[in-house]
Amino acid sequence: MIRDKQKTQEKMIAAVGYILARDGFSKFGVNSVSRQAKVDKALIYRYFGGLPGLLRAYGNSIDFWPSLDEIIGDIEVFKQKSIGEKMAELLVQFARAMRRRPMTLEIMAWELVEHNELTQLLADVREQWVEKFFQRFSDEISATNLDIAATSALFGAAINYLLIRGRNTHIFNKIAIDSDLGWQRLEAALTEMCLRCFISA
Amino acid sequence: MIRDKQKTQEKMIAAVGYILARDGFSKFGVNSVSRQAKVDKALIYRYFGGLPGLLRAYGNSIDFWPSLDEIIGDIEVFKQKSIGEKMAELLVQFARAMRRRPMTLEIMAWELVEHNELTQLLADVREQWVEKFFQRFSDEISATNLDIAATSALFGAAINYLLIRGRNTHIFNKIAIDSDLGWQRLEAALTEMCLRCFISA
DNA sequence: TTACAATGTCACTGTGTGGTGACATCATAA
DNA sequence: TTATGATGTCACCACACAGTGACATTGTAA
Incomplete structure (x- = not known):
């Protein structure tokens, strides 16, 4: 057990990237992300309010467009x-x-x-x-x-x-x-x- | 009840087109097709051996590519x-x-x-x-x-x-x-x- | 008319999913 | 030390899906 909110949040955000890169968006979901991050899916709702919020956080964490x-x-x-x-x-x-x-x-x-x-x-x-x-x-x-x-x-x-x-x-x-x-x-x-x-x- | 194998097959094939055109492939599946065709989904397996077979039949039924x-x-x-x-x-x-x-x-x-x-x-x-x-x-x-x-x-x-x-x-x-x-x-x-x-x- | 095979119906299993509330555990401030 | 809130865990619900075996109904051939 980690007991570090920020770190588990980062783990979830990183998991989004892993899933998207490895399996594509068709496999993307609450369960796959939480499995990948080794984190309980309930935390996705508690910390991000759901998948859309997690997506938003992920979007702000990477440079997906070149300058x-x-x-x-x-x-x-x-x-x-x-x-x-x-x-x-x-x-x-x-x-x-x-x-x-x-x-x-x-x-x-x-x-x-x-x-x-x-x-x-x-x-x-x-x-x-x-x-x-x-x-x-x-x-x-x-x-x-x-x-x-x-x-x-x-x-x-x-x-x-x-x-x-x-x-x-x-x-x-x-x-x-x-x-x-x-x-x-x-x-x-x-x-x-x-x-x-x-x-x- | 129709009791006409060929006609129900055609209904299923037509339903494939409806679903694809109206909802896109993300909504495509055994249940949606059978619902649309007003036919029991078991028949998809009996007549076509499953979704892939039905897809193949559909593919052969239309001209999806111009000459x-x-x-x-x-x-x-x-x-x-x-x-x-x-x-x-x-x-x-x-x-x-x-x-x-x-x-x-x-x-x-x-x-x-x-x-x-x-x-x-x-x-x-x-x-x-x-x-x-x-x-x-x-x-x-x-x-x-x-x-x-x-x-x-x-x-x-x-x-x-x-x-x-x-x-x-x-x-x-x-x-x-x-x-x-x-x-x-x-x-x-x-x-x-x-x-x-x-x-x- | 009867027997049989073809056609259609239904109920059920198992799995995966999104989502939630109750509970356990920990850190820390009083 | 104790009370409290934050963090993490778990069991569970409701739903949709693919797939299947038993059953009912019908047409038809003998």
């Missing part, structure tokens, strides 16, 4: 690129950042099936992200005569889908989307597409 | 287009065809979460589809100096994600992905991207 800085890298180098190169770099780095966050991918898959506090949190953070992104690049992109929102929605959707699908599928469209090699090809294709699409008029 | 012909439309008109126009037309028509198949979208969402006979069936059909597609267009596309598989994987993934997401989300990246208006923008962007990317070298 613009993590994506951009060296700002000086970045500035000197063309708009096509910039977009390519952004998308490639975004994909890599998400590949490092399996739990976020799990939640993104969840998002396609049902709504809960966690998926809502994720959606909110993404909205802010998109907002910042548009503020920063709308001028440059609009010079390319493209529908910014629609085009970036398509690119983002493509990456999201392949990342989510790659969790439990080897091959999609003849590409090994669960391996580094497959993603190298995808990054190359992504880059080529950006260079061809994003050209200032 | 190449449905996508291409008038072959003569199609032939005269440029490679960029062809790809744009294919992708746009593919998206429209899938929007007409909510149950297929439901199964595609399922595919991102778990494997079963139905998702496997879908995957198999798609593989054949991709195969045919490559046979038909690989020469033309390879003239564009693009990685065919990777590029079409990206386009396909984008469309899949937005379709799946659109089932229960209004807005993605500022686009109303659940409405005709949103899809008009997406189609336009898709077309523009194809025209810029797929150009014979």
